[in-house]
Amino acid sequence: MARKTVDDKMEDINLMPIMNLLCLLIPFLLLSAQFIQIGIILVDTPRKGRAKKNKDNKESKALGLVVDITQEGYYISTKKGSACPERKNNGQPCLSVTHSAGKKLYPSAALRKFIYTKYYKPFYKQNKNPEAQMFTDWRKVTVRPQDQIPYETVIETLDATRELPPEAKGEIDGLSGSLACVFKKPQGKKDWELSGACMFPLASLGR
Amino acid sequence: MSQDMSPEEAKIAKMLAEKKAERRGKEAEESAFNITSLMDALTIILIFLLKSYGSDPMQVPQKKNELMVPKSDSMSSMSECVDIQISRTSIVVKGKKVVTITNNTISSQDAPDGFTIKNLKERLDELRNKEIEAKQDKSAGKFQGEAFIAADQKIPWKLVDQVLKTCVKARYVRFSFAIVKTRGG
Numbered sequence: 001m002a003r004k005t006v007d008d009k010m011e012d013i014n015l016m017p018i019m020n021l022l023c024l025l026i027p028f029l030l031l032s033a034q035f036i037q038i039g040i041i042l043v044d045t046p047r048k049g050r051a052k053k054n055k056d057n058k059e060s061k062a063l064g065l066v067v068d069i070t071q072e073g074y075y076i077s078t079k080k081g082s083a084c085p086e087r088k089n090n091g092q093p094c095l096s097v098t099h100s101a102g103k104k105l106y107p108s109a110a111l112r113k114f115i116y117t118k119y120y121k122p123f124y125k126q127n128k129n130p131e132a133q134m135f136t137d138w139r140k141v142t143v144r145p146q147d148q149i150p151y152e153t154v155i156e157t158l159d160a161t162r163e164l165p166p167e168a169k170g171e172i173d174g175l176s177g178s179l180a181c182v183f184k185k186p187q188g189k190k191d192w193e194l195s196g197a198c199m200f201p202l203a204s205l206g207r
Numbered sequence: 208m209s210q211d212m213s214p215e216e217a218k219i220a221k222m223l224a225e226k227k228a229e230r231r232g233k234e235a236e237e238s239a240f241n242i243t244s245l246m247d248a249l250t251i252i253l254i255f256l257l258k259s260y261g262s263d264p265m266q267v268p269q270k271k272n273e274l275m276v277p278k279s280d281s282m283s284s285m286s287e288c289v290d291i292q293i294s295r296t297s298i299v300v301k302g303k304k305v306v307t308i309t310n311n312t313i314s315s316q317d318a319p320d321g322f323t324i325k326n327l328k329e330r331l332d333e334l335r336n337k338e339i340e341a342k343q344d345k346s347a348g349k350f351q352g353e354a355f356i357a358a359d360q361k362i363p364w365k366l367v368d369q370v371l372k373t374c375v376k377a378r379y380v381r382f383s384f385a386i387v388k389t390r391g392g
Contacts, residue, residue, distance in 0.1 A: 015242055022249040029256040038267050040355070040383035041281045045375055069364075145364040152277040152360035154367070155386060159280045180390075183283035196282075205382075206368055 041158050042183050042192060044204045063135040065119060065200060067111070069145040069157055071104075073097045074111050083118060106153050112160040112199075115141075116168060120199050124172065141200040154205070162201045172197075267357045267385050270294070277360035279386035288353035289334055289379065291327075293370060295359050300330045311363050324373045331377035352378050357385035 064079035073093035076083040084094040095107045095114065126134035141161045145154050164172070164179045181198035185191075194201060212220065267276055274294035292299040298306040305326040306317050318324045331354075339350050354374050358367055371382065 015246060019242060019246065019249070022246070022253060026249060026252055026256065029253070036269065037388040038276065039279065039281050039386050039388040040283050041279060041386055042283065043382050043384060045371055045380065045382070145368075147363060147365035147368070149364045150360065151358050151362050151364060151367055154364055155277040155279050155360075155384065158384075163280050180280075180282045206371060 040183070041155065041162075042201075042203075043158070044202070045206055061135060062137045063119065063123075063140075064137065064142075065115070065140070066142045066144060067115075067157060067161060069106070069143065069149050069153060071097075071146060071148070073106065074157070076111075076114065078119070083114070106156060108156040108160040109165075111157065112163065112165050113167075115161060116165050116199060120164070121168075121171060139198065139200055140202040140204065142204045144206065158203050161203065162199060164197050164199050168197070267292070269387075274357065274359045275361070276357055276385045276387050278389045280389055281386055282388065282390065283383075288351070288355050288383070289331070289338075290355045290357065291370060291374070293356065293358040293362060293366060295362060298324070298327060298370065300327065301334060303330065305330045308366065311366060313366070313369060318369060322369055322372045323376055324369055327370065327373045328377050331374060331379060335378060350378075351381065353381045353383070354379040355383050355385065 062079055064077075066077050068075040068077070070093060073096040075088070076094045082088040082094070084092075087094060095110050098105045098107065123134060123138075127138040143154065143157055143161065145157075162181050164175075164181075166179065168179060169175050175197055178196075180196045181194070181201050182196045183192045183201070184195055186193060267274075269275055273296065274292060290301060294308070295311070296308055297304050298308065306313060306324055313324060315321075317326060335350065335352075342350060356367070356370065358370075374380070374382070
């Protein structure tokens with residue numbers, strides 16, 4: 001008699017309708033899903049008021065890193081002048097474009113390495129402490145593309161100035177894990193916060 | 208033992224034995240088709256899909272030869288703000304088309320001074336005023352002036368620059384560019 005009761009209870013749980021529902025919902029969600037992950041790059045525009053204020057107060061302390069994207073390649077300069085004066089005098093950019101299969105290729109990996117070697121690695125220790133920084137505009141870069149430069153080249157350039165190259169892992173103190181520079185907006189806060197390993201993540205775009 | 212039973216008793220015992228055997232067979236058949244593990248797997252997939260849907264505050268429709276967002280190493284994720292889509296044929300603000308683009312340029316009628324896009328500025332002013340009013344009602348702090356720009360990878364920088372300058376004139380001063388993540392996170 002007791003056995004009969006157990007059997008009856010087992011028969012009550014009919015999973016088939018739930019299974020049917022799940023089997024319909026999953027294909028529907030899979031079909032309408034986007035399998036790419038959309039992220040963001042934070043940028044700013046140069047503002048006259050802010051630039052003037054910096055000039056008046058602490059011009060001598062600013063690095064003033066600027067990357068110009070032209071049809072010929074990348075021109076890199078700081079407040080002190082061109083990063084490659086000899087090439088500039090010959091009318092050549094610091095890093096020239098190459099051509100492959102009729103397509104222009106911008107040397108973004110070389111740009112990343114150049115900025116890292118020349119401007120990040122020698123100065124990062126002096127700029128580690130935010131209260132006693134050597135440069136007032138540390139971590140800031142201005143990117144100035146020419147009008148006809150494709151948008152994807154601008155994004156490539158921003159990636160190159162923001163992220164550290166792979167060799168930084170053995171050369172920069174305190175680097176562990178992945179070399180990723182991430183902007184995060186904590187819930188309830190209005191400002192973005194930087195985390196991870198960043199080179200020059202605060203980019204101003206345009207003239 | 209069956210020899211001690213009367214024919215009636217033997218008949219009942221045979222019937223009971225048959226019934227028992229039948230039930231055992233049925234149970235064996237049922238246990239061969241166990242859907243509990245399948246249910247578990249399907250439930251996990253469903254939860255994963257629903258969760259991945261909920262994590263993106265905004266969707267960027269990718270259309271070939273129209274709006275393909277560039278790839279990037281960036282691992283930052285977006286937050287909700289005014290979204291502007293610049294495709295090869297139009298500029299769309301919060302789902303409403305405001306300007307037509309022909310041959311990667313904006314006509315001089317739409318941008319009389321060469322920089323400020325008239326219709327875009329009007330639409331942004333309208334959205335800004337709405338946002339300010341909504342924030343005042345909810346006392347949710349100041350207007351942030353953040354804009355999210357999803358532009359096609361092949362369009363020239365001049366177009367993006369015109370949009371940025373118009374945004375600055377409409378007091379949208381912080382920008383996030385949409386990209387397709389090339390690494391997880």
